[in-house]
Amino acid sequence: MYQYDVIDREFLIDRSSEFRGQVGRRLAGEITEDQFKPLRLMNGLYLQLHAYMLRIAIPYGSLNPTQTRRLAEIARDYDKGYGHFTTRQNIQFNWIKLKDAPDILDKLAEVDLHAIQTSGNCIRNTTSDPYAGATAEEIDDPRVWSEVIRQWSTLHPEFSFLPRKFKIAITASAKDRTAAKVHDIGLLLRQGRDGTHGFEVIVGGGQGRTPYVGPSIKQFLPTDRLLSYLEAVLRVYNRHGRRDNIYKARIKILVAALGAEEFARQVEEEWSKIDAARADLPAAELARIRASFAKTPFETLPARSEAFELAKAHDSAFARFVRNNVRAHKQPGYAIVEVSLKAPEQTPGDASADQLELVADLAERYSFSDLRVTHAQNLVLPHVKQDDLPTVFAALQAAGLATPNIDLISDIIACPGLDYCALANARAIPIAQDIARQFADPDRAEEVGELKIKISGCINACGHHHVAHIGILGVDKKGEEFYQLSLGGSGAEDASIGKILGPALPADKVATAVDQLVGAYLNVRADGERFLDTYRRVGLEPFKEAVYAQAD
């Protein structure tokens, strides 16, 4: 993990103190709400339905135990004892008081955390692979580049007032765990034929009311030219992005209007004018950042752990957990452990203060003090010895954190929806709970296999419904909560936007409809096909038939 230096620390303390002054002036009536709102948003503080909500960045989804314990402390002292992990590697607290916000920012700054640029029309927290440094698939550590972008984009004077918010994702593995292709910029790290590294640059992906899978505008950007190229992309967007219409202000609209080719041409033209020596990161600075992500001191272990194999053979619950939540590690004798925040009846992505403290302890004892947050609203212990897996499993199980459902039907992404969010039209959380209840039988869930359900309470699509195998969008239809289903989306390397299944359904029919969709899939699936594969082979019709023929 990147180690803050004196400059980084002073910067956060200054920023927090500046915000304390702004809050003081607002409470004293020296500035208006219209003047104050952009300032609080720049510090991640929203006013939601019941209270203020504070969104804290977790750069590249990486937390150490001290930070995790501090989040637990904030949950206990300033919230109602829990936090909510979002779909962009942030954590949100739902019950924050404005008067407490400056104290909370101070407490975050003490452990190198902040809420800067988690809102507002600026470059937001960069999403990265939660398996970074642990998966054998990656060709470089994407956290290094995420940190480079974090430092470059933080309070960037030219890009602090963009036409609209701006989100970047980076992956260095062929398997995309960041939804890179539906970000404003997706950077896919590739190895060139000559062994050098470069980024494929995807621009203009996005969700919301106009979803796009972003087109590729550059096949191979040498990594040492990253910042000047980003500057060129942002500059073209900043100049031509639509500031007149909030619904057309994202870069995806500009890229679609110009066409990817013309947009790429304008970026190249801009890029050619930029002085690389000024704009690109000096090699020494890259080396300094890279050194913070120095290799984890793994032990040399046999590839096969007898203790692990024995536990698997004798404990079927553990074996199920291993099948679904444990992934291969690059280092022999180690494993990546996914910690599900999708237990039955749990609010997707919520973790209590006690649970946060428990995973902090486990990270400290069993995972080199490293904890990760995924965009699918789960946690990851990235470096667990196979020998320790039975112990880690038992500890997680005792805390309700061992639900064996990663990427299965009950591992549902859901936004806070109308239960919390001022923008929502309908609730998302109770729909997720209904579906999870419908598929509570773990044998059935495993038989169904990988199936990604994602629910948004409004068209802004924080719940990623456009890129779900089964997407669910809450709408307000004549004053009632209704839900529109879509099929065939994917946020992974095979990204696609889902297609609407048919007329929206009332809340109490959604879980049944999902059951009918699953039934239709099981009827026609070929060997080894995921739900998404079957849908792509057979199309919408059999699924439409399954839901609406019976609904008439």
Next chain:
Amino acid sequence: MKAITANRLLDGEVVFWKGGQWVERFGEAELFDTDEPVEAAVATGKGQPTVVVDVYPIDLIESEGRWAPLSYRERIRALGPTNEPTHGKQAEGGDVVEALRHAAGAARSTGRVDLIRRK
């Protein structure tokens, strides 16, 4: 029937207008059956920018012999999140909370009556 709601500046708490004061419980909110006093109270509320933000009137319907906000959104504001029944105002329980919980209809759009801003 109408009531007036806002969020308290200091902590974001949902509050309701009651004869010149802001109260936390919907059950204590002042109810209006004519428009003029609503407009006057909203104007007064909007003149208190260091006390409340986002002042607006809401439509009410009858539920179990009591009044409840027409829109689902406003009922959730008056109760708390439905996924955590012990969080927010609903934790207190009682007849008003039950009446709010059992009210039906109107997710969002029809309950807030000043969504279209006339200047």
